[in-house]
Amino acid sequence: MSFDLSLNTGTTPKLSLQEAVDAVAAAGLRHIGPWRHLLEQAGGAEKAAQIISGAGLTATTLCRGGFLTPADAEGRSAALESNRAAIREAATIGTRELIMVVGGLPSAAHLLGGTGDRADRSVVDARARVADGIAELVPYAAEHDVRLVLEPLHPMYAADRAVLSTLGEALEIAAPHPAETVGVVVDTFHVWWDPQLQQQIARAGREGRLASYQVCDFNLPIADDALKSRGMMGDGHVDFPTISRWVADAGYTGPVEVEIFNREINDQDAAVTLETMKERYAELVKPFLRAASADASSAPTSSATV
């Protein structure tokens, strides 16, 4: 069945992998997108794979590789090594889709606990290092049948987390590589504002690179911890019907992941979160995820034909 709902474990950060898997199964869902630290806590990727498949679930993505922007040789080498490990882990838990948050500027690296040259603010150079890093990882990813899924992040995170801010730029970095090895993810929180969103989603579909669709709302005011400004679908300002139509028009039929960093949601009972998630998905997302051909008359503009 297509468009299955998947819980990204960033939504339930207090749960272990086993607890998250149990909560997902109890909610009647069959998919989960785990973060790497949960695999480690569970005793490694093999063990995590058993926990996931033991409950009859499938992993939709692994979060996350990336942080490819260190300018120094040591930082760069460590980043590549960490990404190779992430590729192996993705393969082990049975997903092809490794989400890549590409990293920010050296000038902001210290804010996330890393080192970095606080004078180096060149976003142009940082993007070039991302492209180089991806190129370096592609053979290893292909060998493990894993796809590096580039995630454009909201520009409010461009300095510290990802110098990749638009789907168009993600597709440019992906372009030199095979579509089965480098893809992109559409996360509504990050890209809803982009005036080129419709055309770039259509392009991602045409190029066979649309690897994941993640839904979560953009709340205002921005939370005091800006990372926690993500909201449950319907609570913020994202136009889910329109973006979901564009995604479906682009030919996407895969799972839909919900990844919400939000203090209130992260603190509440996961069963409550999962129920709300299912309701909002059924109301705001799923009805609009019909293939273009089945909906040609009501879709205002078919981006697939642009």
Added chain:
Amino acid sequence: MSFDLSLNTGTTPKLSLQEAVDAVAAAGLRHIGPWRHLLEQAGGAEKAAQIISGAGLTATTLCRGGFLTPADAEGRSAALESNRAAIREAATIGTRELIMVVGGLPSAAHLLGGTGDRADRSVVDARARVADGIAELVPYAAEHDVRLVLEPLHPMYAADRAVLSTLGEALEIAAPHPAETVGVVVDTFHVWWDPQLQQQIARAGREGRLASYQVCDFNLPIADDALKSRGMMGDGHVDFPTISRWVADAGYTGPVEVEIFNREINDQDAAVTLETMKERYAELVKPFLRAASADASSAPTSSATV
């Protein structure tokens, strides 16, 4: 003299127009970019014009028109009326450049004290209303010899303040209109992250629409009031040398305005702010604002030739 430094009064929000003018003159500067409420407080645009010219200063911009996104007839009519008044005020204080913050989504209008349909999250429709509003204002602006200067705002403000998030999209909305009547402003805080920035600045130059260059830094962490995350040049993560080179390569030779919303800077003595502003400008901006022809050998890539 080109590239003159100008104080945008958003940087010194506690000062009246007279006080801001006095501070600017005392700092040895000759330019000021006032906000509209200061004109009103001063007793109207005529009076404001006397205050500005009385100190030997010139107005570089007027902030701001815009907020053209109401979906209801009443809100739309009020917005157009307010913009016509802003056009007259700009002409009266002697600047051609009326900065336009185009407005956000109806779903977020209540956050800024307005009304609006909280269900209306269509950014596509809101942008269309911006284009319509600009088209409606163009004849009036032309008649008063004023330019509507579209300001792309950082996407973190797309929901509540401006559905216009990129220079490229601003140029698309400007395209149907004469360059002397619809222009764009490059504000480093808002656009530094844009992967298309160099090419769109070059395009703005080619099209004769580069009406203003505003400098201010992007600070992290994002302030609890997100609007106050702007910083003094050098305190955050913006690469001023690179962007300034692109602006100069595009042929811009006008004034450079400093507009910083930041609690600490806004609270401190304006004389201190102005001195720091001059130092940072001299260090991080001005040396890179050389015309492309004078700097062809050292400029890494001349965007003017792209």
